[in-house]
Amino acid sequence: METPRPTSQSDFLVNKKRIRVFGLSFDDAIKIFFGGNAVVSIIVLALITYFLFQEGIGFFGQNHRNLLTYRQAGLEYVDFIRTQESGHIALTRYLSDLRLRQYNHYIAEQKMSPAAANEALAKFDEFAAQYGDAVEPIRGMVSDLTEQATAIKTKFLIAEDKKTERQQLLVAGKIDEAAAVKIEAVDFAAELHLLTGILPVYKQTSAEFAKKLDAALAVAPKLSTPELMVRLDRFNQLTHDYLATFPATARSLETWDYTRAVPWYQAISAFLFGREWLTASFWQDWYGIVPLLMGSVMVSLVALVIAVPLGVGAAIYINQIASAQEQRIIKPSIEFISAFPSVVLGFFGIAVLGQSLRWLSQQSWLAWVPGFPFSERLNILTAGCLLALIAVPTIFTLAEDALQNVPKAFKEASFALGATRLQTIIKIVVPASLSGIISAVLLGLGRVIGETMVVLLCAGNRIAIPDFTAGLAVVTQPVHTMTGIIAQEMGEVVRGSIHYRALFVVGIVLFFLSLGINFIAQKIVRKYRISIG
Amino acid sequence: MDIKSPFTTPASGRSIPVTPAPVGPTLIDIDHVDFFYGASQALHDINLKIEEKKVTAFIGPSGCGKSTLLRCLNRMNDLIDGTRVANGQIKIRGIDIYDRSVDVIELRKRVGMVFQKSNPFPKSIYENITYGLRLQGRSSKSDLDAVVEKSLRGAALWDEVKDRLHTSGLGLSGGQQQRLCIARAIAVEPEVILMDEPCSALDPIATVKVEELIQELRTKFTIVIVTHNMQQAARCSDKTAFFYMGKLIEFADTRAIFMNPANAQTEAYVSGRFG
Ligand SMILES: Nc1ncnc2c1ncn2[C@@H]1O[C@H](COP(=O)(O)OP(=O)(O)O)[C@@H](O)[C@H]1O
Ligand SMILES: [Mg+2]
Numbered sequence: 001m002e003t004p005r006p007t008s009q010s011d012f013l014v015n016k017k018r019i020r021v022f023g024l025s026f027d028d029a030i031k032i033f034f035g036g037n038a039v040v041s042i043i044v045l046a047l048i049t050y051f052l053f054q055e056g057i058g059f060f061g062q063n064h065r066n067l068l069t070y071r072q073a074g075l076e077y078v079d080f081i082r083t084q085e086s087g088h089i090a091l092t093r094y095l096s097d098l099r100l101r102q103y104n105h106y107i108a109e110q111k112m113s114p115a116a117a118n119e120a121l122a123k124f125d126e127f128a129a130q131y132g133d134a135v136e137p138i139r140g141m142v143s144d145l146t147e148q149a150t151a152i153k154t155k156f157l158i159a160e161d162k163k164t165e166r167q168q169l170l171v172a173g174k175i176d177e178a179a180a181v182k183i184e185a186v187d188f189a190a191e192l193h194l195l196t197g198i199l200p201v202y203k204q205t206s207a208e209f210a211k212k213l214d215a216a217l218a219v220a221p222k223l224s225t226p227e228l229m230v231r232l233d234r235f236n237q238l239t240h241d242y243l244a245t246f247p248a249t250a251r252s253l254e255t256w257d258y259t260r261a262v263p264w265y266q267a268i269s270a271f272l273f274g275r276e277w278l279t280a281s282f283w284q285d286w287y288g289i290v291p292l293l294m295g296s297v298m299v300s301l302v303a304l305v306i307a308v309p310l311g312v313g314a315a316i317y318i319n320q321i322a323s324a325q326e327q328r329i330i331k332p333s334i335e336f337i338s339a340f341p342s343v344v345l346g347f348f349g350i351a352v353l354g355q356s357l358r359w360l361s362q363q364s365w366l367a368w369v370p371g372f373p374f375s376e377r378l379n380i381l382t383a384g385c386l387l388a389l390i391a392v393p394t395i396f397t398l399a400e401d402a403l404q405n406v407p408k409a410f411k412e413a414s415f416a417l418g419a420t421r422l423q424t425i426i427k428i429v430v431p432a433s434l435s436g437i438i439s440a441v442l443l444g445l446g447r448v449i450g451e452t453m454v455v456l457l458c459a460g461n462r463i464a465i466p467d468f469t470a471g472l473a474v475v476t477q478p479v480h481t482m483t484g485i486i487a488q489e490m491g492e493v494v495r496g497s498i499h500y501r502a503l504f505v506v507g508i509v510l511f512f513l514s515l516g517i518n519f520i521a522q523k524i525v526r527k528y529r530i531s532i533g
Numbered sequence: 534m535d536i537k538s539p540f541t542t543p544a545s546g547r548s549i550p551v552t553p554a555p556v557g558p559t560l561i562d563i564d565h566v567d568f569f570y571g572a573s574q575a576l577h578d579i580n581l582k583i584e585e586k587k588v589t590a591f592i593g594p595s596g597c598g599k600s601t602l603l604r605c606l607n608r609m610n611d612l613i614d615g616t617r618v619a620n621g622q623i624k625i626r627g628i629d630i631y632d633r634s635v636d637v638i639e640l641r642k643r644v645g646m647v648f649q650k651s652n653p654f655p656k657s658i659y660e661n662i663t664y665g666l667r668l669q670g671r672s673s674k675s676d677l678d679a680v681v682e683k684s685l686r687g688a689a690l691w692d693e694v695k696d697r698l699h700t701s702g703l704g705l706s707g708g709q710q711q712r713l714c715i716a717r718a719i720a721v722e723p724e725v726i727l728m729d730e731p732c733s734a735l736d737p738i739a740t741v742k743v744e745e746l747i748q749e750l751r752t753k754f755t756i757v758i759v760t761h762n763m764q765q766a767a768r769c770s771d772k773t774a775f776f777y778m779g780k781l782i783e784f785a786d787t788r789a790i791f792m793n794p795a796n797a798q799t800e801a802y803v804s805g806r807f808g
Contacts (some may be wrong), residue, residue, distance in 0.1 A: 104554075158589070184597075208579060310613075323614075324614070355728035407652070409648060409650060409652035409654070410652060410654055412609065412612070412648065412651045413648065413654065413714070414640065414654075415609065415612060416607060416609060416641055416645065416648075416718075417641065417642070417643035417645070417665035417668065417717070417718070417721060418638045418639070418665060418668055418669075418721065419638075419640040419664075419665075419668050420638060423668055425662070428654060431655075431656075432655050441638075529546070
């Protein structure tokens with residue numbers, strides 16, 4: 001039957017031709033399509049965050065156990081003495097540096113032959129040997145203790161493994177087999193007794209050690225220049241400072257107690273402020289992010305120091321000074337840089353840039369540059385230069401946008417008051433676009449701090465906090481970075497292990513760092529929109 | 534509109550006496566000027582003498598070249614690629630300002646400009662006014678303070694902003710912003726002030742204020758004002774030039790242009806029949 005057509009007067013408003021699928025009009029479908037895309041991206045972001053946390057968060061529990069084992073198995077105890085030993089190593093290094101300087105002086109200034117120079121240094125060598133040998137008893141002690149503590153730790157870890165094994169069997173319902181798993185519980189008190197029992201011997205050895213060092217200092221020969229003598233005095237001072245730390249070490253050993261709990265926050269602080277990232281070590285693993293963070297920060301800083309003047313300068317030139325012809329050539333060229341795959345840049349860094357920089361550093365006319373000459377061709381500087389190349393297009397493009405947004409009326413007003421082009425740029429255009437430029441720089445920073453391939457290939461991958469006492473020369477040291485370590489180690493670690501989770505936490509830190517940088521950049525841009533009006 | 538009484542301000546009902554001025558000394562001599570934007574000619578053989586300490590108004594329909602001619606007077610057109618004065622000369626006090634020996638920077642200090650859309654810098658009121666002075670290397674605080682007050686008083690803005698000199702110039706109302714721009718222009722003590730439709734973006738009350746200001750400024754400066762608004766030209770100016778399609782059609786005393794135009798096109802335009 002045909003439905004009766006509605007006849008009311010208002011009916012003409014209804015468009016009868018509108019197509020509906022599942023009761024949805026075309027407009028609705030468009031709305032759902034785009035809205036859906038937005039929702040999907042938000043969900044993906046949320047999932048990534050969730051996944052990162054889910055994998056990473058377990059790290060802190062594991063790290064807490066890791067630190068607890070360190071204490072209970074007596075490794076901490078041994079490390080007190082080991083610290084004392086490494087203090088001595090640092091001092092002997094100072095001494096060999098001193099010898100080298102004296103030797104060079106003999107060769108270069110006094111024109112001695114190498115043999116004669118060594119001859120003249122015989123007294124010094126005697127002193128150095130006496131100083132160096134003094135540590136032997138302590139060293140022997142440390143190596144004995146290391147063995148013992150390692151044995152306790154291994155025993156404990158085996159017991160832990162067995163426990164998990166039994167647990168798994170129980171879960172699987174194999175009760176008999178589970179009962180058959182033998183667990184040798186570790187009696188820490190008894191085991192550690194062997195360790196702590198050496199305290200009286202240690203005290204005596206340590207006192208003798210101190211005496212020997214004093215005796216060695218007494219026979220230190222004179223050196224041939226005032227400058228070297230100043231260094232020798234400094235060495236005396238350092239040794240005395242070192243000796244002054246002995247009582248503290250003894251006290252640490254006396255008061256040490258393996259039953260003392262490790263506070264929960266140490267699992268976090270040991271990660272955030274830990275100065276060592278040491279994995280798969282026979283002794284103790286450390287997951288401290290500081291060396292990696294420092295590496296990332298240093299490389300990014302060097303990159304910015306190079307890229308900001310280049311990028312902002314190019315943006316100012318292109319936007320304010322260049323002719324249309326120059327704009328047509330330069331702008332796409334700079335933007336083209338970002339088309340390079342970063343792994344190709346990495347090749348370039350290893351094969352060309354690192355090599356050339358090292359060659360350059362070894363030229364005698366450049367010897368005055370801090371850090372020159374250097375021998376590591378992969379270092380902060382090499383990686384920073386390449387990252388700068390990656391940051392320049394970002395900074396250039398965004399800074400140019402910011403400059404473009406400065407109303408032409410400001411410039412005209414400035415010119416009409418008798419300003420030159422340069423004055424107008426410096427006093428009007430740049431200040432008016434400053435927040436836009438700053439956020440361009442921040443986004444460039446976000447770009448480089450997340451960059452992986454280039455730093456993995458070119459930063460040198462040495463996990464150590466850069467030695468800032470070197471001054472500007474610090475940039476010639478190799479480092480490892482947060483992104484680099486994840487890329488390098490993620491493939492090798494056992495899923496669910498503490499190492500695996502530690503890498504995820506590094507990822508989380510990276511994620512929040514980038515998020516923070518982007519957030520600040522956006523805040524600044526918004527403020528800048530308002531201030532221009 | 535009532536063409537017969539163009540000298541009465543509709544807003545205030547005041548009469549501004551315009552005495553038929555005696556011909557004063559010429560300050561700017563525009564001598565047979567042709568002007569091109571690239572290949573297209575915007576001005577044809579303009580011939581005009583602007584007298585010192587007078588207000589000269591440029592009127593004419595949109596696109597007839599008023600702004601172009603105005604911007605020739607301080608060489609602002611130099612900033613646009615491909616522009617050139619092809620023939621003729623523009624002389625200020627007898628000096629050809631397009632001569633190679635002329636310092637454009639110096640020229641622009643002597644010939645100030647106020648734009649159609651107020652454009653204070655995104656800086657404080659104080660910094661806006663001292664900008665031109667600082668460019669000239671003047672930096673003594675007492676000197677700058679004095680000029681700021683003098684210029685703001687000169688632009689009839691002092692009382693309104695004296696308590697907030699260090700707040701942003703962009704926080705002012707549209708009319709105040711335009712007067713700030715005028716204050717900024719007079720701070721460097723130019724001889725000539727060029728105004729390109731200074732009131733076109735303002736409401737009637739702000740417009741009246743700027744017009745009153747122009748009346749005060751005429752005693753000290755030579756003013757050239759482009760306007761779309763014929764009453765404004767009639768109220769404010771001593772001389773009026775009517776342009777059409779890049780040509781100067783008629784140039785005479787304002788009273789003559791409005792009461793008794795010599796040219797039929799002028800007559801048609803001022804009586805509102807086209808434009
Ligand atoms: N920057 C420019 N480039 C090319 N042509 C322009 C430019 N500015 C103005 N013109 C042209 O010059 C003529 C005069 O313009 P203009 O002086 O702005 O007129 P008015 O101010 O009288 O309205 C118009 O035809 C306009 O299209
Ligand atoms: Mg105009």
